[in-house]
Amino acid sequence: MSDGSGGQVMTDQGPILATMTKTAFRQECSVSAVISATPEKIWRLLTDVSDMVRWNSTLTSMEGTTELGGTVKMRVPEAPGRVFAVRVTKHVPNREMVWTQGNRVMFLGVRTYRLTPNPDDTTTFQMTEIFSGLMLPLAAGRLPDFRPIFERYAADLKSEAEAS
Numbered sequence: 584m585s586d587g588s589g590g591q592v593m594t595d596q597g598p599i600l601a602t603m604t605k606t607a608f609r610q611e612c613s614v615s616a617v618i619s620a621t622p623e624k625i626w627r628l629l630t631d632v633s634d635m636v637r638w639n640s641t642l643t644s645m646e647g648t649t650e651l652g653g654t655v656k657m658r659v660p661e662a663p664g665r666v667f668a669v670r671v672t673k674h675v676p677n678r679e680m681v682w683t684q685g686n687r688v689m690f691l692g693v694r695t696y697r698l699t700p701n702p703d704d705t706t707t708f709q710m711t712e713i714f715s716g717l718m719l720p721l722a723a724g725r726l727p728d729f730r731p732i733f734e735r736y737a738a739d740l741k742s743e744a745e746a747s
Contacts, residue, residue, distance in 0.1 A: 599737045601730035608719050613711040614733035620744035622677040622698040622706045623626070626650045628743055629696055631679065638743040641736045650674060655682065669694070690716040708740060 601614040618625060628638070631651040636642050643663075647655035651674040657667050669692075673681035678698055685691040692714050699707040710733060714726070 599734050599741070601733040601737075605723070607638055608715055608717065610719065610723060611711065612729035612733055614730075614737045615707055615709040615711065616737040616741050617701070617705050618708050618741045618744050619705050622700050625698055625708060625740065625744050626677045628740060639736065639739050641732050641739070649680065654704045659699070659732075661732065685716065686702075688716060690714070690718040690722060708737060710736065724729055 599614060599616045601610045601612055603609075603610070604667060628635070632645050632649060632655060634646055635645050642657055643660055644658040645655065646657075647653060647668075647696060649671055651671055653667050653671045655671065657669075658665065659667070667684065669682040669684045671680065672683045672693075673679060673695075680696045682694045683691070692712060694712040696712065697707075697709040697711075699709070701707060712729060712733075714722075
């Protein structure tokens with residue numbers, strides 16, 4: 584699905600292209616994709632922890648619960664041996680889910696998933712992750728470039744949601 588221009592993923596609805604902005608104490612990465620599936624179908628994929636590794640190439644393992652207040656533990660290829668534990672701090676079925684890790688002052692990661700139904704029976708999926716805090720300038724050099732990871736995530740989700 585890559586068009587050869589730096590990893591950008593092309594789809595029938597156009598490119599899936601992540602954006603990133605950075606300042607000293609804030610880093611934001613965001614991606615969106617138009618998916619030919621209902622928000623309910625996409626939501627099931629985003630919240631079925633037991634099946635996510637099968638279709639999501641950005642994960643190597645995942646366990647936990649995506650219900651409000653739940654904890655999700657995951658491993659990713661970019662950080663072998665490391666387990667990331669996030670807490671579900673917002674959960675609006677078929678619309679929005681927020682995962683939070685860390686603390687607001689020192690280092691905080693907040694990932695937001697949004698699903699917006701479109702008039703043409705497609706759904707716009709958006710995923711944004713914001714890192715902030717006093718320790719971000721020290722940690723920023725160890726963080727990967729999230730753009731290709733987010734593009735791959737959105738392409739995997741789109742492919743799985745449209746497959747059946």
